Amino acid sequence: MSVEKGLRGRVYEPEKVEFFEFDIPVLKEDEVLIKVKSSAICGSDLHIFKGKHPSAPLPVTIGHEMAGDVVRFGAGVTNLAEGDRVTFEPCIVCGTCDACLHGTYGYCENISYTYRNGEGTMANYVVAKAKYVYQLPDYLTYDTGCLVEPLSVATHAVKRANIRIGETVLIIGAGAIGMMVGAICRKCGAKDVIIADFSDERLAMAKELGATITINSGKIDLEEEIAKLTKGKGVDKSFECVGRESTFLQAMMTLRRNGLATIIGIFENPNITIPASRFVTHEIHVQGAQGYCWDFDDAISIAKEIDMEKFVTHKYPLDQLQQGLETALNPRTGSIKVIINP
Known part of the structure; x- marks a missing residue:
């Protein structure tokens, strides 16, 4: 041709x-x-x-x-x-x-x-x-086949976070990536997958895809709700899938001591202010996740x-x-x- x-x-x-x-x-x-x-x-x-x-x-x-x-x-x-x-x-x-x-x-x-x-x-x-x-x-149809790429992004992030059986995970942002991360975390054995967003419609869909708990963080203070749900301990792992200073802080501040936050969102304003002492007092870990590396085959299987x-x-x-x-x-x-x- x-x-x-x-x-x-x-x-x-x-x-x-x-x-x-x-x-x-x-x-x-x-x-x-x-x-x-x-x-x-x-x-x-x-x-x-x-x-x-x-x-x-x-x-x-x-x-x-x-x-x-x-x-x-x-x-x-x-x-x-x-x-x-x-x-x-x-x-x-x-x-x-x-x-x-x-x-x-x-x-x-x-x-x-x-x-x-x-x-x-x-x-x-x-x-x-x-x-x-x-x-x-x-x-996979053409329409779902083109979603292998974002699913690979989610797959890569979950691999980076090393999700383990029984862990409690918080995902901030119920866009496609956030919901895909949630679905994969459940399949990796996470006990509780909590997804926060401002949209009740998206949160309902997140539940259908594997989230165990959803929080409308436009109506409920997220940090206070996580403290209640975890009896003050905090979550084991968090994923930031929005790209804002406020959600970066939420991903940090909701972690248990020695917890891990994985940042996926793209920040239109890359310069943010964070409470640096939290790294010392709680020995938390924050890492990024961009794109993929040997993840497409796994994403196709997960799909x-x-x-x-x-x-x-x-x-x-x-x-x-x-x-x-x-x-x-x-x-x-x-x-x-x-x-x-x-």
Whole structure:
């Protein structure tokens, strides 16, 4: 199949989208051309849409959660065939730094992501490196297959936190990542998975996906409620999935002594004030979790055990990308995952 031109969306100024044609390149021997069937809007896309992503100044293409069909591939690709249903891992690593040479490419000194380099998946075609392309099993549709990427983010964060049987976990933020983290924590054996959010609708869905306790932190003081639930002890592990100073503090202050907070949210304002003495008096641990590293295969397996369809709340064609982003940004729409179908 010969394709000469593709169409791709980008944010050129805050809350403004435009489309542009691009030339489909001649594929290198390790590259794959994928016809995009579904591309999900991510929280990072919304930060870009607002012009507030700390690592992606405008203009920038958007989209990195996708599923589609293999159209053609380079001469060196032997593990894929035309028509294969696939998703891909949208990271770019150098392959030569110490981290890459030791197999921990998630810590690459030069790591970037395809959308930041003009290869966004809010498009009808995308080029990917074959080693980062994964075939979709029959239990994943295109719409749920494109959610393997955020599920991999959640999988990576839960692995980093080393969730153990019987632990009590707090997740702040019932977006897609937060709910996925909750579902995986339950499957790892966490006794109590507490999810906090301002939306009763999202909290109801979180319950369906495995949360044992939900808290509307817009109505109830979260720190006081956690103190009651844990008899003053605090939770074993927490996950911050929002990206605000207030939620960072909640993730810290609700921990038991020697507890661990994992920060996943993207902070539009990266400079925050925290009570440093808490690290000393309670010997707490705070770590970050970004992206993935050898997590896609595990996420694909986990997806079989999670009702992934629940996350898909809205769908738009590519030419309505502006409307899709506005829907995802507006809390009154009740959106969880907005899917763009080119």
